Amino acid sequence: MDDLAPRLSLEQRLAAELQQLRTAELYRVRRAVEGGHGVALTVQGRRCVNFCSNDYLGLAADPRLAAAARRALEVSGTGSGASALISGYNAEHGRLEEELAAFLGRPRVLLFSSGWAANLGVLRALLSKSDTLIADELNHASLIDGGRLSGARYVRVPHGEVAGFERALRDADAERREGKGERRETLVVTDAVFSMDGDIADLPALTSLCQAHGASLMVDDAHGFGVLGAYGHGTVEHFSTPLASSLPPPAIQVATLGKSLGAAGAFVAGSETLIEYLIQRARSWIFSTAPPPAIAAAARAALRIVQAEPQRREALHANIRRFRSGAAQLGLGLSPSLTPIQPLVLGAAERALSLSRHLYDSGYWVAAIRPPTVPRGTSRLRITLSATHTTAQVDGLLAALAEGLLQLPAAA
Numbered sequence: 001m002d003d004l005a006p007r008l009s010l011e012q013r014l015a016a017e018l019q020q021l022r023t024a025e026l027y028r029v030r031r032a033v034e035g036g037h038g039v040a041l042t043v044q045g046r047r048c049v050n051f052c053s054n055d056y057l058g059l060a061a062d063p064r065l066a067a068a069a070r071r072a073l074e075v076s077g078t079g080s081g082a083s084a085l086i087s088g089y090n091a092e093h094g095r096l097e098e099e100l101a102a103f104l105g106r107p108r109v110l111l112f113s114s115g116w117a118a119n120l121g122v123l124r125a126l127l128s129k130s131d132t133l134i135a136d137e138l139n140h141a142s143l144i145d146g147g148r149l150s151g152a153r154y155v156r157v158p159h160g161e162v163a164g165f166e167r168a169l170r171d172a173d174a175e176r177r178e179g180k181g182e183r184r185e186t187l188v189v190t191d192a193v194f195s196m197d198g199d200i201a202d203l204p205a206l207t208s209l210c211q212a213h214g215a216s217l218m219v220d221d222a223h224g225f226g227v228l229g230a231y232g233h234g235t236v237e238h239f240s241t242p243l244a245s246s247l248p249p250p251a252i253q254v255a256t257l258g259k260s261l262g263a264a265g266a267f268v269a270g271s272e273t274l275i276e277y278l279i280q281r282a283r284s285w286i287f288s289t290a291p292p293p294a295i296a297a298a299a300r301a302a303l304r305i306v307q308a309e310p311q312r313r314e315a316l317h318a319n320i321r322r323f324r325s326g327a328a329q330l331g332l333g334l335s336p337s338l339t340p341i342q343p344l345v346l347g348a349a350e351r352a353l354s355l356s357r358h359l360y361d362s363g364y365w366v367a368a369i370r371p372p373t374v375p376r377g378t379s380r381l382r383i384t385l386s387a388t389h390t391t392a393q394v395d396g397l398l399a400a401l402a403e404g405l406l407q408l409p410a411a412a
Contacts, residue, residue, distance in 0.1 A: 025349040026370050036061035039388045041365055048365035049393050051383050056227050056340045057312045058388030059262030059305060065298040072297035080290035084111075085279070088290030096296040099303055100267055104233055106249065108275035111296070113288050115222050115256040115266040120146040121282035122218065122252060122268055123189070127152040131185040132175070134168045136160065136201065139191050140220060147189065159194075162205045169213040186215040192235035193223035196374050196382060198337030200224070204239050204247055218252035226260025227340060232306045232313055257295075261302035265291045316340060316387040319394055323385055326398040332405070342383040343369075344401070351408055352379035358404035364397050 008016070021027040034042040038061030041050045059065060072092055080088035093111055101109040112118035123146035127133055131152040135143060138159040147154050155171075157164035165188060172186045188210055190201045203219065210217045221234040229237025234255065240246040253269040268278060278285060305312070323342060327334050335343045346352045352368035359366050359381075370379045385394070 025353055039386055039393070043360070043365050046360070046363070048360065048363055049389075049397070050365050051359075051385070051389075051397055052365060052367045052381075053384060053386065054223070054259040055262055055386055056223075056260045056316055056384070057262065057302075057306065058386045059260070059302045062262060062302070062305070064305065065262055065301050068301035069294040069298040072294040076293035078294070079292055082290070083286060083288060084290045085286060090290070090293040090296065092293040092296040092300070093290060096300050096303075097267070099300060101269065103303060103307070104249075104253070104269050106253070106269040107272050109267045109269045110275045110278055110282075110285065111291065112266045112268065112282075112285055113291050114264075115140075115220070115254065115258075116142040117284040117288060118254050118256075118266040118268050119143050119220060120149065121284035122254065122278065123147055123150045123152075123187075124283060125278055125281040126150075126252075127185065127187060129153075131187065132172045133187050133189060134165060134172070134215075135189045136191065136194075138194050138197065139189060140195055140222070143189055143191070143220060152187075160199065160202065162202055162209070165206060166209055169209055169215055172215070173213055186213065187218055188215050189218045190220070191223075192219050192221040193228070193339050193341065195223055195341065196369060196380075197335055197343055198223075198339045198341030199335070200228075200235060200238070200339065203235060203250075207247060207250070216252065217250040218254070219250040220254045222254070222256040222259060222266075223339065223341065225255035226306050227313065227316065231310070232260070257299045257302075260306065261299050263299035263302055264295050265299065312387040316385060319385045319387070319389050319391075322391060322394050323383075323398065326395065327401075330398060330402045332398075332401060340385045342385065343380045344383060345378050345380040346408075347377055347379060349379040352381060354408055355381060355401070355404045358407060359397075359400055362400040362404070364400050366397075 031044050037053065038058065039050050041048045076090055076092065080090060082088040097109045097111055101107065112121060119142040127150035129151040132155060133147045133152040134155045134157060135147055136159055137156045155168045157168055188206060190206060192201055206217060224235035226232045228235050231237065236247050236249050251270060252274065254266060256266040257263045320340060324334060332344060335345065346355060349370040352370060356366055356368040366381045366383055368379060369382045374380060
């Protein structure tokens with residue numbers, strides 16, 4: 001009888017699933033980095049040029065951030081000891097929130113321990129089963145999980161399809177008018193710069209749609225903050241040029257401190273009311289130990305550098321142009337991205353792994369990105385540029401890519 005058949009133990013079941021991942025070339029392995037996490041890396045004992053980091057402005061290994069952290073360590077120690085509502089809220093946290101708000105021109109900012117915590121905290125605090133969430137299908141996993149955990153009606157829109165957002169908003173309007181399910185809030189959520197493709201959401205169109213339909217807009221600008229716009233304010237500034245009217249900021253703006261600022265953590269920017277509400281209701285903030293004050297001090301130093309050294313953004317975008325120009329000359333099929341994220345889609349997971357290994361052997365560190373991070377059949381190298389890459393390093397990567405692609409088996 002079936003109910004008398006021997007059952008696999010937990011250990012056996014997990015071992016079988018791990019073997020399936022290995023067979024499918026989807027098994028993930030950590031590789032230890034020795035020393036700093038800048039452009040030059042030592043990975044498993046091999047010196048490499050790093051082309052897969054989100055350290056877009058080259059600040060993660062900047063000695064000025066380390067010096068600011070050391071000063072804060074001497075005063076505040078290594079940890080906050082409690083959540084921000086208990087005893088963990090340090091003066092360094094408060095100063096960073098104030099400086100970020102001033103930089104972005106927003107009324108308030110609230111710090112979170114990570115971008116994941118920020119997105120889950122916001123969505124679970126603001127939404128319930130009576131609300132509708134309309135989301136781009138390629139949003140970051142934290143937005144997807146936060147939306148699902150909120151209990152709201154979850155509407156996925158094909159990636160970048162403005163008409164799809166419009167249809168979903170019209171449907172939400174109709175439900176409210178007909179009283180179906182007593183829907184209350186409609187929230188549109190999108191990445192600003194999509195982390196695996198590097199393309200930019202059409203924020204002007206989404207802003208107009210939200211205004212027309214009385215919906216709110218939440219934007220995760222993790223990969224645009226510090227990078228895009230004349231002053232590094234991010235994707236909203238990217239769309240606000242002297243020839244166009246300024247784009248109003250979204251109701252909810254999320255960004256991280258571990259990418260362009262080279263530190264760690266995240267923040268939510270918005271109105272006084274929004275931030276006060278999150279302080280009362282965002283569970284991932286309320287029940288988490290506050291970040292170390294030294295990390296906040298490092299992020300403050302990075303924010304000052306972003307404002308004082310616009311040449312870093314200029315160097316970054318020069319490297320992006322050089323890489324794309326060189327790739328076009330070599331016939332490399334890059335995705336159409338104008339951001340530091342330059343994906344080279346290879347299809348099968350084994351092709352991405354093979355080219356990644358070739359680059360590693362050639363002294364370049366570019367990790368292979370495979371399902372479930374990206375859809376099946378779109379495994380890729382997610383190449384990222386930094387302000388501190390030299391032209392010789394960019395050209396060397398291009399040459400290594402061209403050589404490695406010649407050695408790959410043909411795509412199925």
